[in-house]
Amino acid sequence: MSTTTVFNFDYVFNLAVQLPPEEQARLLRELPNGIPPKLQGEEPSVLTDEYIEQHGVPMGDGFVMVTVPGKPLVSREEIEEIKRIGERRQRRRSPEELEKSRQRLLEILLNCPVMTDEELQGIVDARKEINECRLAYL
Numbered sequence: 001m002s003t004t005t006v007f008n009f010d011y012v013f014n015l016a017v018q019l020p021p022e023e024q025a026r027l028l029r030e031l032p033n034g035i036p037p038k039l040q041g042e043e044p045s046v047l048t049d050e051y052i053e054q055h056g057v058p059m060g061d062g063f064v065m066v067t068v069p070g071k072p073l074v075s076r077e078e079i080e081e082i083k084r085i086g087e088r089r090q091r092r093r094s095p096e097e098l099e100k101s102r103q104r105l106l107e108i109l110l111n112c113p114v115m116t117d118e119e120l121q122g123i124v125d126a127r128k129e130i131n132e133c134r135l136a137y138l
Contacts, residue, residue, distance in 0.1 A: 014138075 016027060093101075 016024060019027065
């Protein structure tokens, strides 16, 4: 069974800053898009089975796939059966149905509230102020 988690960038950055320098260097080497620093005689890490078991597999864009030990909740056969059922139940819609659905979605989008430039700038300014306060606190 695999899972992908997403954390706020600021949260991850704050955690990384708290690491000792050698752990920060290791983290930089192991990031999928990171540039490995040249350390004294240290070889770059290789994705061994043991490493993958402990840390997961980098997937790009900061995501890491981690395999959780134990039996999966849903077996491969059950997943395949669910996919087959979904494909069988998938019905073809007529052009009229597609157009009606498109018009309904367009109407929903047109009725969504729109943020003005002033409101957007207020949010950006508030975010900058929060970051400045947090940096002053650290």
